[in-house]
Amino acid sequence: MVRIKIKAEALDIRFAQVRALKAVNIEVMRNEILSVIGPANSGKTTFLRALNRMNDLNPDFKMAGNIFIDGEDIYGGMNVNLLRKRVGMIFALPMPLPMSISDNISYGPRMHGIRDKKRLADIVEESLRSAYLWDEVKDRLYLSALKLSGGQQQRLCIARTLAIEPEVVLFDEPCSGLDPISTAKVEEAIFKLKERYTIVLVTNNVKQAARVGERTAFFLNGELIELGGTEKIFTAPKDMRTEDYIRGKFG
16 A cells, blocks of 8 residues: 655745745655754745645745645646645644634534534534543533633644544644643644644744654755654754754754
């Protein structure tokens, strides 16, 4: 069985005159956690947003190359809404909807045609459990999600994404505004999710990348400098630029 879930070939992205990615070739394996590290403006978020075509929303966006999911070219006629159902995304800042905790989770499934109340209730519970949030909110499902702490809101957003049953979950700096305890809970949820999903985690926190990722990709100035097993990247990188970044010499 082929383990490749996502494959980018000669991926080159520009925004007006800025070349954000330079002929990147990379594969993401099924049910792995790939950490993506690099300094600001290295191209890592551009890469992440390319995987579910979020970059398309920028009028200055131009792309060359190909991105495949399960061998299917995502720019080869694939329905964008279907793609974004298959490839969910968690942003740096939690953005719960201004409604109840339960409605936040059930909103997506309802939009996809699920109306049965029992089925929706099961989705809410299952999604919250997967995001390690159920035990904290099960007695207040009908209170506003905006009353949750920042860490709880981020895990709610994870649960909301899981509710539409994606195949891939993209995380763009999901812990950047969280305290250490909340960060640990989000990381625990991410690590558990790989049993069912393919995970790509963009992070500026190299220690987080080392803790969570099975493989790590290092981007610099739009180039993929190095990709390999996380332990090897952090202990014996092949490229001096990788070592310098990990050691904090720049970034």
